[in-house]
Amino acid sequence: MNLKELSNLLGLSQTTISRALNGYPEVNEETRARVLKAAEETGYRPNRVARRLATGKVGSLGIVMPITPEQPVDIHFAEFQSGLADECLKHDFHFVIMPAEREQEEQAIRDLVSSGSIDGYYIAYMRERDPRIAMAKSLPLPFVVHGRSMNIAEDYPYLDVDNEAAFSEATEHLLELGHQRFAMLNGPADLDFAQRRRQGIEKALRARGLALDPALVSSTVMTDGHGFQHMARFLERKDPPTAVLCASTVLALGAVRAIRQAGLEVGADISLIAHDDDLHLLRPEHFSTPLSTTRSSIRDAGRRVAERLIAAVNGEEIDAQQRELWRAELILRASTAMAPA
Amino acid sequence: MNLKELSNLLGLSQTTISRALNGYPEVNEETRARVLKAAEETGYRPNRVARRLATGKVGSLGIVMPITPEQPVDIHFAEFQSGLADECLKHDFHFVIMPAEREQEEQAIRDLVSSGSIDGYYIAYMRERDPRIAMAKSLPLPFVVHGRSMNIAEDYPYLDVDNEAAFSEATEHLLELGHQRFAMLNGPADLDFAQRRRQGIEKALRARGLALDPALVSSTVMTDGHGFQHMARFLERKDPPTAVLCASTVLALGAVRAIRQAGLEVGADISLIAHDDDLHLLRPEHFSTPLSTTRSSIRDAGRRVAERLIAAVNGEEIDAQQRELWRAELILRASTAMAPA
DNA sequence: AAGCGTCTCCAAAGCGCTTTGGAGACAAAC
DNA sequence: GTTTGTCTCCAAAGCGCTTTGGAGACGCTT
Numbered sequence A, B: 001m002n003l004k005e006l007s008n009l010l011g012l013s014q015t016t017i018s019r020a021l022n023g024y025p026e027v028n029e030e031t032r033a034r035v036l037k038a039a040e041e042t043g044y045r046p047n048r049v050a051r052r053l054a055t056g057k058v059g060s061l062g063i064v065m066p067i068t069p070e071q072p073v074d075i076h077f078a079e080f081q082s083g084l085a086d087e088c089l090k091h092d093f094h095f096v097i098m099p100a101e102r103e104q105e106e107q108a109i110r111d112l113v114s115s116g117s118i119d120g121y122y123i124a125y126m127r128e129r130d131p132r133i134a135m136a137k138s139l140p141l142p143f144v145v146h147g148r149s150m151n152i153a154e155d156y157p158y159l160d161v162d163n164e165a166a167f168s169e170a171t172e173h174l175l176e177l178g179h180q181r182f183a184m185l186n187g188p189a190d191l192d193f194a195q196r197r198r199q200g201i202e203k204a205l206r207a208r209g210l211a212l213d214p215a216l217v218s219s220t221v222m223t224d225g226h227g228f229q230h231m232a233r234f235l236e237r238k239d240p241p242t243a244v245l246c247a248s249t250v251l252a253l254g255a256v257r258a259i260r261q262a263g264l265e266v267g268a269d270i271s272l273i274a275h276d277d278d279l280h281l282l283r284p285e286h287f288s289t290p291l292s293t294t295r296s297s298i299r300d301a302g303r304r305v306a307e308r309l310i311a312a313v314n315g316e317e318i319d320a321q322q323r324e325l326w327r328a329e330l331i332l333r334a335s336t337a338m339a340p341a
Numbered sequence C: 001a002a003g004c005g006t007c008t009c010c011a012a013a014g015c016g017c018t019t020t021g022g023a024g025a026c027a028a029a030c
Numbered sequence D: 001g002t003t004t005g006t007c008t009c010c011a012a013a014g015c016g017c018t019t020t021g022g023a024g025a026c027g028c029t030t
Helices: A005-008 A014-021 A028-040 A048-055 A077-090 A102-115 A133-139 A165-178 A190-207 A224-236 A249-261 A298-313 B001-009 B014-021 B028-044 B048-055 B075-090 B102-115 B132-137 B164-177 B192-206 B224-236 B250-259 B297-311
Strands: A058-066 A092-103 A121-125 A144-145 A158-161 A182-186 A217-219 A243-246 A270-278 A292-293 A323-326 A327-331 B060-067 B094-101 B118-125 B141-146 B159-163 B184-186 B216-218 B243-246 B271-275 B292-295 B323-326 B329-331
Touching: A005 A014, A005 A028, A014 A028, A028 A092, A048 B048, A058 A077, A058 A102, A058 A298, A058 B075, A077 A092, A077 B060, A077 B075, A077 B094, A092 A102, A092 B075, A102 A121, A102 A133, A102 B159, A121 A133, A121 A298, A133 A144, A144 A298, A158 A165, A158 A298, A165 A190, A165 A243, A165 A270, A165 A292, A165 A327, A182 A224, A182 A249, A217 A224, A224 A243, A224 A249, A243 A249, A249 A270, A270 B329, B001 B014, B001 B028, B014 B028, B048 B297, B060 B075, B060 B102, B060 B297, B075 B094, B075 B297, B094 B102, B102 B118, B102 B132, B118 B132, B118 B297, B132 B141, B141 B297, B159 B164, B159 B184, B159 B297, B164 B192, B164 B329, B184 B192, B184 B224, B184 B250, B216 B224, B224 B243, B224 B250, B243 B250, B250 B271
Parallel strands: A058 A092, A058 A121, A121 A144, A144 A158, A158 A323, A182 A217, A182 A243, A243 A270, A270 A292, B060 B094, B060 B118, B118 B141, B141 B159, B159 B323, B184 B216, B184 B243, B243 B271, B271 B292
Antiparallel strands: A092 B094, A292 A327, B292 B329
């Protein structure tokens, strides 16, 4: 059922029906009621693709889904997407997912934009001096960056967690508990959030005249396998760390396994703080030893990004709010304790 | 940059450019080369939305994402989607996600189809006599069902795991180990896969003259919270089970926590077999006691569904392969042992 | 009675693409 | 020299919608 058929059915022009349905004033209320009723009965829904061609809007956001052989599905991505979906549902938006390998990410964004199937998009997994930002600014659609990119002079709309502050704070807490030897299970070294988290630790240590031993830092995709593997490696050293900071509860999952397998106890022998994106599946309080965390909901971030994008699509520009930096909350549980003597 | 601009630039008609780009024979190879070069240089990409209007195809699959307040993100869904994305990438497809609350699922499919933004779609989370199947058959787009729906007489294209056989087999194994008292942590009772899994257990028990105690069956959304809660409840009884079957490793995660918290040991005190969808994040071999499982990759299912849909969109109808039933593999690890005396 | 708003409604253009039905140029065939 | 066929290319229609620029009908004022 399309407009033309409906117009034949009602003996009205397509114009009138379109206007009746879209709430324009120049149509008799009686006629409008008749149209609305017929639309309801026939189940008529305007073709969004045709509407997009006519108006330029489709009611859809775009996202590029990173595909890597090593990490088939990123739970952080899924959780973010879940927030995005919540917000889209509210506004009758849907979203388009464009899978892309890392090398094709820029091309994927271009394709998505020129495909005409979205009104706005977000980009994530930012790296230093990320070229995608300049590119996005040159494209005609609104966008929001999730995260940030270091050493970019220009302004751009983003939403990020203050990773540096979060990890500084966590480190300071461990220092106060007497820890001196720190390890870090970090995300991929080229990603902005990983760099900032590391800087946060280094900053806090430097203030006490300490330094982070590069041999006790791993930078990997955030899977529990990597968490296990590198934690095990750290523990094999003759001077193992007494405190570990993890960039994700997923890494912590593996780390805890390694610690226990080495016959050690989380908390008593080794203190651990993980960044908690509030992953629904991996609650820090459900670990065998409940985990101390720096917490910031990635799902809320997804909601907020969608909210901003939809506002931008609807023409509600809010330049004042372009840059948004969320503070993570330090939550102490049983995985942090005084350093062993 | 659009076709018209490109045609002005080259001094050729839009027709010729379109044909050159789409590989039609009636264009001089010299001209084609010139067009290809210009398209490359200007970064011209045809507007998919316009193309869809002209041809009826966009190169996009559709999926409805169930939104529930109780389970913000379903890891099974994410894992399936990951497989879908892999396959879409291969064929230069993308996919559209339409978030919908459960009551609106049918409407969501209708909207998706009439929106014109997809060429095919899949439906999942099937229930008994699911009305979506008849509806899907009445709509003009190809679809594939992930799972099945009981008591539907008509034929329809699906891909499912043989849940009944998997759980029968798992139960038989436990029976051979001497277990008599079984519990089940199942998925939502209205879902087809949950019903079949339960039937599988019941069938195997019946063959030995045993029955599944309804008090030892839970039917919930598959979160670790529910796994914990119901397993704890089972263990509080004066006649606790010695064998547990879980519909997901996610439920098993909680169940294991409850078992250990009760001072019992998985394997020695309680045997446990979980259905393993091969979730990347939750590897059965990484559990404190490695889990015996019935395994079938939900990611592979996503790949296969995408493959079939894309083939259907491209007009390669394979009626012979409409119904596909995969067999899950029973993998024994340390969580299953002889029943305690 | 003519003129003027005000309501309603409509025909047609246009969004960017594909595709149908030629048209023109040229060479080969008669 | 005319006809036929083959290569290339193009103008225009059409996909389903929105929107511009009227047009007709009606009632009111002068």
